[in-house]
Amino acid sequence: MDEFWVFGYGSLMWNPGFDYAERSQGQLFGYRRSLCVRSWVHRGTQEKPGLVLGLDRGGSCRGMAFKVTAGQEAATLAYLRERELVTNVYLERTLPVLLTGGRKVRALAYVIDRGHTQYAGSLDALDAAEVVSTAEGRSGPNDAYVFNTLTHMHDMGIRDQWLEAVATEVRRRAQPLA
Numbered sequence: 424m425d426e427f428w429v430f431g432y433g434s435l436m437w438n439p440g441f442d443y444a445e446r447s448q449g450q451l452f453g454y455r456r457s458l459c460v461r462s463w464v465h466r467g468t469q470e471k472p473g474l475v476l477g478l479d480r481g482g483s484c485r486g487m488a489f490k491v492t493a494g495q496e497a498a499t500l501a502y503l504r505e506r507e508l509v510t511n512v513y514l515e516r517t518l519p520v521l522l523t524g525g526r527k528v529r530a531l532a533y534v535i536d537r538g539h540t541q542y543a544g545s546l547d548a549l550d551a552a553e554v555v556s557t558a559e560g561r562s563g564p565n566d567a568y569v570f571n572t573l574t575h576m577h578d579m580g581i582r583d584q585w586l587e588a589v590a591t592e593v594r595r596r597a598q599p600l601a
Contacts, residue, residue: 427496428530429503430520432456432486433476437575440506441499445490448581449520454534455482456583458551458569460512461541465562473558473565474543474551476572477513477535481545485581488520488530500531507533512541548585552592566593 430451431439458474467473478484491499507513513533520530535542546554558565569590576583 426528427491427499428520428528429489429491429499430486430518430530430532431489432478432484432532433572434575435489436487436579436581439487439489441489441502442492442495443489444492447488447522447524447526448485448579449488449522449528449530450483450485451478451518451520451530451532452483454478454480454484454518454532456484456486456586457535458546458555458586458589459535459543461543462558462560462565463541464560466560466565466568467554467558468560471558472541472543472554473560473568474546474554475568477542478532479535479545480537485583487579488522488528490528503531503533510539510541512536512539548588548592551589552596555589556593556596566590566597569593 457479459479460475460477461472462475463469514536516532516534517529518532520528555565555569573590
């Protein structure tokens with residue numbers, strides 16, 4: 424690649440952790456943002472896994488694309504591999520991303536490995552909410568992860584109807600019965 428771009432769909436959108444020369448909202452086609460990764464440490468346990476985000480097949484995903492600062496490509500790739508490939512639940516892929524304004528770039532993205540034991544499958548919003556509403560791990564409650572993600576996404580002007588439906592159901596489950 425002449426330019427090294429990275430596509431973020433979760434915390435990478437607001438906390439990339441590497442130097443970048445340019446950033447733009449973008450859309451990735453063929454994959455969707457999904458709570459499809461069983462979290463055994465940060466948002467759940469092996470006995471009661473939580474759910475965190477992954478890119479799963481189908482649909483499209485709005486996120487943030489970052490053009491890595493020239494000369495920082497190797498350091499950025501090493502950082503991302505350490506951050507994203509801890510349990511190898513993600514696969515590195517270089518995929519086409521349509522940036523705001525119509526420019527097309529190829530960007531590194533981390534997609535779910537459907538053969539990995541941590542892959543939770545394609546859950547509907549009610550099933551995902553059931554897991555999220557009760558799981559907790561080293562980094563705190565799973566619902567806090569979902570609410571924080573949505574807050575950051577809304578601040579960036581990015582909407583995700585499925586994730587919003589999960590959060591709505593989690594809030595509904597937390598309401599005391601009248």
